[in-house]
Amino acid sequence: MARKLAVIGAGLMGSGIAQVSAQAGWDVVLRDVTDQALTRGTDGIRKSYEKFVEKGKLQAADAEAALGRITTTTDLDATAEADVVVEAVFEKLEVKQEIFATLDKIVRPEAVLASNTSAIPITKIAAATAHPERVVGAHFFSPVPMMQLCELVRGYKTSDETLATVREFAESVGKTCIVVNRDVAGFVTTRLISALVVEAAKLYESGVASAEDIDTACKLGFGHAMGPLATTDLTGVDILVHATGNIYTESQDEKFAPPELMRRMVDAGDLGRKSGQGFYTY
Ligand SMILES: NC(=O)c1ccc[n+]([C@@H]2O[C@H](COP(=O)([O-])OP(=O)(O)OC[C@H]3O[C@@H](n4cnc5c(N)ncnc54)[C@H](O)[C@@H]3O)[C@@H](O)[C@H]2O)c1
Numbered sequence: 001m002a003r004k005l006a007v008i009g010a011g012l013m014g015s016g017i018a019q020v021s022a023q024a025g026w027d028v029v030l031r032d033v034t035d036q037a038l039t040r041g042t043d044g045i046r047k048s049y050e051k052f053v054e055k056g057k058l059q060a061a062d063a064e065a066a067l068g069r070i071t072t073t074t075d076l077d078a079t080a081e082a083d084v085v086v087e088a089v090f091e092k093l094e095v096k097q098e099i100f101a102t103l104d105k106i107v108r109p110e111a112v113l114a115s116n117t118s119a120i121p122i123t124k125i126a127a128a129t130a131h132p133e134r135v136v137g138a139h140f141f142s143p144v145p146m147m148q149l150c151e152l153v154r155g156y157k158t159s160d161e162t163l164a165t166v167r168e169f170a171e172s173v174g175k176t177c178i179v180v181n182r183d184v185a186g187f188v189t190t191r192l193i194s195a196l197v198v199e200a201a202k203l204y205e206s207g208v209a210s211a212e213d214i215d216t217a218c219k220l221g222f223g224h225a226m227g228p229l230a231t232t233d234l235t236g237v238d239i240l241v242h243a244t245g246n247i248y249t250e251s252q253d254e255k256f257a258p259p260e261l262m263r264r265m266v267d268a269g270d271l272g273r274k275s276g277q278g279f280y281t282y
Contacts, residue, residue, distance in 0.1 A: 005169070006031065006079035006107075007086050008099055010041030010072070013116050014088035016144025017173075019045045022066040023058070024173040029079055030072045038072040045070065048145060080106050084169045086138055088116040096120065097128035104129035112165045114138035119190055119246055121183040122155030132157040136166045137180070139187060150175035153183050185250035186243065193231070194244040194256055200228040204279065205261040211279040229279040233272035237265045237279075 003026055007018045010032040018030045018041070032038045046067060052058035071078075076099075079085055085103055089095055096115060103113055113135045115125050126132035137153025150170040154163060163179065170177050180187045186194055200214050209217070215227020232240050241258045248256040265271070265278065272278030 003027070003084070004029070004082045005084050005086065006082035007088060008032075008076075008079070008103075009087065009089035010038050011088065012142060013140060013144060014086075015041035015044050016142065017086050017088060017116065017140055018070055019048055019066075020145055020173045020175075021169075022069040023049075023062070026069065026173070028070045029082065030070055031074065031076060031079060032072075033074060035074065038074070042067075042070065042072060052145075076102055077106055079103065080108070082107055082111055084112050084114065084165065086114045086116060091117060091120065093120050093124055096125050100125050100135065101128040104131055112136065112162050112169075114166050114169075116140055119186055119243060121185070122153050122158065123183055126155040126157060133159040134162050136162050137183065137187070138166050138170060139189070140170075140175070141189075148174075148176050149189070150177050151180060151187055151189050152177050153180040153187050155183055186247040186256075190243055191247060191256075193228070194240070194247055196228045197232050197240055198244055198256060198259060201232070201259045201262050201279075204229065205259055232262075233278035233280055233282075235272070236274060237262055237270065237272050241266050 005021050005026040006029045007014045008031050010030050018028045022028045030038065030041060032041065049058060049063035049066065053060050053063050085107060087096060087099055089099060096117065100113060115122060115137055116139060117137060118139060122135060122137045126135035129135060132155060135155055136158045139151035139153060141147035141149050152163060152166055167177050178188060203209055203214055204211050211229045215230050218224040218227045241262050244256050244258045269275055270277040273282050276282050
């Protein structure tokens with residue numbers, strides 16, 4: 001019998017997680033707060049499957065079958081039968097805590113509760129439940145169908161069984177996992193990119209090298225697909241100031257302090273690609 005997955009939140013990440021999971025044979029219940037959000041989510045999934053079919057990477061019949069494995073609901077109680085729940089709602093601690101507290105009462109005792117949070121300590125989310133040992137981080141990357149990595153994050157009380165179950169789930173949908181043993185701010189991935197971006201911005205800010213040359217150094221010297229300053233423009237200067245600022249606040253480690261230049265860029269509205277101007281002009 002197919003295993004059951006519940007995905008809470010049908011936005012960019014939740015719909016991507018539902019998509020790869022249904023394709024891998026999981027029965028998926030996708031939950032959001034409005035029918036519009038659910039329709040947007042499933043429309044996105046259908047279009048993405050169609051693109052894979054056009055490219056010859058997926059059989060049309062398999063896409064149809066995968067779509068048939070996804071049911072949508074606005075009712076959280078519909079997650080009761082899930083073996084694994086992945087939450088992918090807004091990045092707000094209170095919202096996530098409320099959902100986990102409710103899920104904890106609805107799902108079966110052996111079900112695992114995972115959060116796709118990019119940065120919130122899993123321990124804080126788990127503390128809202130009566131069973132923090134079954135709460136874990138499963139940090140997927142965007143776009144989920146394309147990105148290979150899943151960063152698994154232990155909270156203070158996450159059990160080995162929970163980690164093993166979520167790893168089995170992530171691997172079953174084609175991801176390669178890394179394990180973060182303590183839920184430090186920024187986990188491993190956001191910490192690494194933050195350190196690189198902050199140093200790149202400081203080198204640029206102090207006139208040591210041009211933005212192009214800093215990015216070229218990382219691409220040709222280290223084989224990165226994209227340089228840190230171009231990555232910042234793509235992600236959003238504001239997003240990175242926020243992310244590095246959070247890590248700095250929690251760690252008090254100066255190397256994560258957002259450089260003055262990046263803070264001023266945000267003040268001035270130079271947010272990267274989305275505003276037409278960042279480290280580069282678009
Ligand atoms: N966007 C990224 O690149 C990315 C990457 C990795 C992790 N994340 C994390 O994934 C999570 C979701 O991000 P996103 O980009 O998909 O956000 P999004 O805004 O695209 O989607 C969030 C969805 O959650 C729904 N929602 C809100 N409250 C809900 C509730 N109580 N029950 C069910 N659904 C609810 C919203 O209606 C919306 O559809 C965040 O924690 C984010 O930090 C995002």
